Amino acid sequence: MNIRTKIPSFFTLMNLCCGFAAILAADLHISSILLLAGMFFDVIDGLIARWLKVQSKLGKELDSLADLVSFGVAPAYLYILISPIDHWSMTIPAFFILVASALRLAIFNIRPDTKYFTGLPTPASTFFLIGLFIGVKYDSAITQSLIDSPSTYILIPILLMILNLSKLKMFSFKQIGRSVSYNLLILFSLITFCILILLNYKLAMPVGVIIYVLLSVIYSYKIDK
Template identity: 40%
Template sequence: MSKIDYTRVLPCLVTVANLLFGFLAIIFIIDSQVNLGAGMVLLSVLMDSMDGKIARKLKANSDFGKELDSLSDIVSFGLAPAVMIYVVVYQTHLPFWGLWLSAFFAICGALRLARFNVLNVSDYFIGVPITFAGGFMALLLLFAQTIPWQVFPVMMLLLSVLMISSLQVPKLGK
């Protein structure tokens, strides 16, 4: 039996926490707990910002960790915000088009992550990171009662297009 290398496991556990919070966000929104759902996505942002730093500090970067991170990100920052915005805003105000807009957001997030995984660019991001896009939509959701509902489709469409754009976004805090 081989010994477990905890330095390699720790960053993956943080990434799994990201995935767990994304999953919980979807469950909370189904249960009409909007603030808890949005809070779970914001906790996912925190976990996503920590996993890579921990991996680099421990010299535990791996292809497995990179793939796990992308799979977690599509749930936490693509699917969870899309479902939450659909349930809270679009189901009432824009049921047909909101469904397609939410799907477009999740698809653009997946495309952005796939492109990130095949390109080897280290100085900047190409397109707005899904973590920012999903986190921003969750943050907006916390103010859903105070901002006009029309802000949501505009921001979701804008962020969707920016995720798949060729815009060069500087990497902060590498």
């Protein structure tokens, strides 16, 4: 058995376990940390697979299954926990998160590799939701005012689903080194996010994702010209 070929899958399974643990914890703080850990492992498995040159179809499928749990099932379940109203109908928006994640990952698997993402990646939409979870947990006035409104609570997953399944070209942080302008775009994004953390860490993640989408609109317009 070639152990080297199994190393990326180990990190993929760690992502899967983090997603499942986030569901079991059912705590906005602990579960958010676990989902962030899952994102870390999701990045690491791809980097290691490319570094070791052991990318495979099995690894790609396993990665999507792990992502479905960590960036689909887990955030959908946690979203129910921040529902403004204790009523079964408030579970429906969570299904948009789950379905959008499944469709986005399936589409990603059948599309040829490109230098950009098509539609908002599932980790990015989960990153946005984690920001909401943390905001609710630590009483962010802005986050709480958004979630306390049933209409906004319903609208957020719908908007994320539209972005997930859109044809908008989103720049990828994995493509760093591609060109000077591309590197500057990524550097600007990272610096902006760091500033957001310093200004208001409770809002840094959702606002960071919004800025990422806006910058991607500019990027998409530029490459389509």
